[in-house]
Amino acid sequence: MRKKLGLGTLESRIHIFFILMLFAAIFIMQLVFFRFATTTVKRSKIENNRTLLRQLVSQIDSYIMGIDIISQKIVDDDRIQQYLETHINLDSLEKIEERLYYYMEARSDISNILIYANDGRSILGDPESKINPWTDIKESSWYNGALSENGQTSVSTAYVQNIFLGKYSWVVSLSREILSKKSGESLGVLLVDLKFNRIEELCRSLVIGEKGYDFIIDSSGAYVFHPSQQLVNSNLRKEPIYNIQKLINNTSSINYFQNNDRYFMVETSDLTNWNIVSVTHNNDIITDWKNVQVIYTLIGLVLFLIVGPVTKRISSGITEPIRKLQNIMKTVESGEFKLIGSIKATDEIRKLAYDYDIMVGRIRELMESNSREHELKRKSDLKALQAQINPHFLYNTLDSIIWMGEMGQNKEVVRMTSALSKLFRISISKGHEIITIRDEIAHVKSYLTIQEMRYQDRFRYLIDIDPDLLDLPILKITLQPIVENAIYHGIKEGNEAGFIKITSSIQEDFVLLKVEDNGIGMSQTDLKSLISGVNMIPGNSLRMSKQGMGLRNVHQRIKLYFGKQYGLTFESSPGKGSIITASIPRIKKEYNV
């Protein structure tokens, strides 16, 4: 499962790690970017809005101021002053009415003008309007407002003007007390009713975005103007008046607030005490929001597409040399100690490979020296074995000599003794392991002489060696055990006269020394067990016959000294005798150990 997913490998872990990091980075960047972008844009837009809002406030103020100037002119008008002071002057009344009508005509935003004298006389700007007989002017708020301002203009909130008969208009009133220029006495009150068309125009002209709008509330929170006045009046739409009032009273640096997806800003006009509220829709603040999103998404995707494969490259760049190392190291399992050598990788990996190589070199050395020591040990083991056989043969021979001496066979005693002497001299041969074939033949000849005498012509022998080979090296005591084997296990058991023939031949680089006998031979199973016994490593628990021990000793010594391709080969069939061939290398020079 783990392997199938491929999540366990270093490469995929690095890869996944990179991808996750990248993902997190993009995610965080996006968040930060948007937070940053939106706040920056928002702030600048809001500052912008504030400028516009201030502009709007000053425009409304200057508008109201303009009307105020008109009212000032009316109040200061000599004819009007005179008319109000003298109580009766019908002649000038007509002129005054004309004058007021002129202002009405000039200003389409003036709903009506009224001069209300303290004695109850009134002059109307609109000649078609009449004073509503059922209302008491002295109780209306604009009248009292004007009186409290002491000659200054009082600006009302929005309300329904009910002093004109049959007309109920929503207006904003400017009213001021008319003071006598001469005496400073109060003469009456001037009322100028304003329609909303100019205020509406102003409010609609300075608006942010598609969904933005401005509205005006008075200090009590009542609407002076709202573009959807009917809706707010009918409570079908609600503005967060409470929050706006809180914002007005707030002196801290926070100068706007957010309600759902709208931003509210407020500026108060000192002239009118109106609070002009600017509403901006979120969508209008960041208009190209979606474009920014699209671009950002694309950037993110492109980054992913680029960095995805790149991280794969990086991770495989790290892991590829490691995998190579791993493959080479794996050969150790099969016993092969390969060196890595030079490798294209990072310093760490190269160092690792270098150290590995050193380690493998050490191991190789150790193994070699180990196997050398092992060989030496085996050789000495074999020497010990070889030495074991000799005393046995020696006392048999000495017995024979003693016996022959007693019989007075001096000649035979001499012959056997000299043969024995020769045998030992060669087998010692100054401690050398390698001797010439000539010496080896002499050795085997001495041996055969002794045996021939002991067994009293039970066998004959023939040695036929190529004279060219006589000087070639051979491991000492190679042939003797073979011959011994032929005598004890071939001829001694047989009834006929035995015959041993030692011949030589050359086959390519091999020198073959063949020992033939005409003894009883071996069955196939015996032959097989002999061959397998001979090849057995000494010290193995399998028991060997003495016959086998001698042959095995020879066989393994040859292999140890000359190599695996050399050794003994066996041919035999029951009743026909055996042929044992020793193969040794054909080396010209004397072999030194």
Added chain:
Amino acid sequence: MRSLYFFLLSLMASLVLFMIFSFFYGRRPPKALNLDSPIQIVLKSRKGRAMNFWEIVYQGIDEASMEFGVQVEITGPGYEKQINQQITILNRVIEKNPPLIILASTDYKRLSKPVKRAHDRNIPILLIDSGVDSNIPLSFIGTNNIDAGKKAGREMKRLITLSNRKDIAIVSHIKETTSAIDREVGARYSLKDESIIGTWYCDVEEDKAYRIVLGLLKNKDLGGIVALNEVVALGVARAISEQHAQDRVAFVAFDNAIPELTYLEEGIIKATVVQRPYNMGYLAVKTAVEYLRGEKIVSNIDTGSVLITKENMFKREFQEMLFPFSYQMP
């Protein structure tokens, strides 16, 4: 390795998803409503010749249709009493297969048949102001007229107890329209202990109301008149004004036509029950839009009513109700 790429792909997908989500996060603009044809509105009387009440209903309809970006087509008979003409108009409107019909029914019973026809053609119907004898319409948007009638009745009861003339007459605008029926029921409920001498119908003709009242004023025991809509109210007020009967006859009216308000200031009308026609028009279109968008709508929207007297008419909250804000006001 393939599964790793699967993982990578899913990461990318989630990134894309996140971005798409953030697109719409916090910004769910209401679905724009694309209609093949305008919403049909059949009112009681046609624009241009309407009473003040219907003029304000139009304003509400206009505001809503602008706000929600839907097209509306307003039709209706010349006069409220022309029930047959309204049926003909409604049938013609049904032929146009509009997405929705808003109906102000002139007759409780007779309009139920064309309403059924519209229903058979899968045209949804909303009612404003007056009901229809059918449970097909999805919603009724209007004044709770029984409630409004009760308010008028209660005020009349208060006034009649101050008077020594105890007879009360009810002048209704039309016989079979629910607004008239319900208001009368409400008024009679509040006045159940008083002597109501009868109900007169003026067929939504001011003149007829005027003549009826001229006749009624001959009754020396008449102490109160209740007029059930503004047309009736104007006729009644004219009669009382001409006969200078305002001191002996207490008059409670409905609605807030400008002349009515002058009569109220004058003291001829003692009190009037004011509805909110603007809200009616606005909410009718709003509800229609909500329904067409597939949102849930409620079956009854009470736009409310208020009793106005001379004393409270210029109070802030009432002046906003009585005098619809309009820049073109005279």
